[in-house]
Amino acid sequence: MQKFIGLGVALVTPFKEDFSVDVEALTKLVDFNIENGTNYLVIIGTTGESATISRxxxxxxxxxxxxxxxxxxxxxxxxxxxxxxxxxKELKSRDLSEIDGILSVAPYYSKPTQEGFYQHYKAIAEATEMSIILYNVPGRTARNMEPGTTLRLANDFKNVVAVKEAGNNQQQYYTLLKDKPKDFLIISGDDDLALGVTLAGGSGVISVIGQAFPGEFSKMIQFGLEGKNKEAYEIHYKMMDIINYIFEENNPAGIKAVLQELNICASTVRLPLVKATDNLHSKIANFVANF
Structure with a gap:
């Protein structure tokens, strides 16, 4: 599973001012990331505003x-x-010939039990031979998938190859890292904890901020994978403020404001999300200008 180690980025979906998909900006964003060190790309995750994207x-x-x-x-x-x-149904019907893996967010709103999580992902794992990355993000789904459930899935299904853990819970990361099967990947879904998780034995990050600063963020993660603490933390400290800014109001409004300042795409988001406030955008613009 070397292909999912390092810096993965959860791509935004650029929109024009009329809210249509901006193909030119999306192309620019993909090229920018590949040319500057991003190791793999995540298409239409929750940062890509998947909830408002039509089929x-x-x-x-x-x-x-x-x-x-x-x-x-x-x-x-x-x-x-x-x-x-x-x-x-989507897994069975979609052409996945150009896709290397699936990121599948934990069921939201329904608040399943741990057995419900297990049975949900069991059905997914049995429906495809694709590599599956579980995605635990309790701040958005309203229910935490506990380490025991994640590790049960990792042990029971060979195509469940990784978890994107985004509970902002260091102890949960450590439990997963301590007890995981040898080849199972623990991927940070928290930009602020990504370096610490990587240094502790994680496999990198699926990042939001990484798509705006792929050169710096990929280098930081690589230093982390190599155990080069000092070099890695020098970059981490440079990035701390902007990581805090992009999540200050909502995601992806914050990262889209950054990408606008970098002339990659507009800051347009779809309702019920709204653009970053003028105050936040000003802080972001100042950071980008002085980075």
């Missing part, structure tokens, strides 16, 4: 990223939700 738009976005990537880096596709039957 037709999803096809368009996948096509654009696949074509632009041109097999340069591995691709991970977001396929998840709280309707297990529909997730399985």
């Amino acid at each position: 037709e738009e999803k096809e368009l976005i996948i096509d654009v990223v696949v074509k632009t990537n041109n097999k340069r880096v591995p691709l991970v596709l977001g396929i998840g939700g709280n309707n297990t039957v529909e997730v399985v």
Whole structure:
């Protein structure tokens, strides 16, 4: 599973001012990341505003990223939700020939028990031979998938190869790292904890801020993988403020404000999200200008 080690980025979906998908900006974002050190790309995860993307738009976005990537880096596709039957149906019906892995978010809103999490992912694992990255993000799903459940899935299904853990819970990371099967990957989903997790034995990060600063963030993660603490933390400290800024109001409004300042895409988001406030955008602009 070397293809999912290092810096993965959860790509935003750029929109024009009329809220349509901005193909030109998406192409620019993909090229920018590949050319500056990103190791793999995640398409239409929750940072890509998957909740507001139509089926037709999803096809368009996948096509654009696949074509632009041109097999340069591995691709991970977001396929998840709280309707297990529909997730399985999409896995079985979608052409995944250009995709290297699936990122499947834990069921949201439904608040399943730990057994419910297990049965949901069991159905997904049995529906495909694709590599599956579990995605635990209790701040958004309202229920934590506990380490015992994650590790049970890792041990029971060979195609469950990793977890993107985004509970901002260091103790939970340590438990997973201590007890995981040898080849199972623990990937940080928390930009602020990514370096510490990597130094503790994690496999890197699926990052939001990384798509704006792929050169710096990929270098930091590589230093972490190599155990070069001093060099890694020098970059970490440079990035701390902007990581805090992008999550200050909502994601992905914050990162889109950064990308606007970098002239990569507009800051447009779809309702119910709104753009970063003027105050936040000012702080972001000042950071970018002085980075």
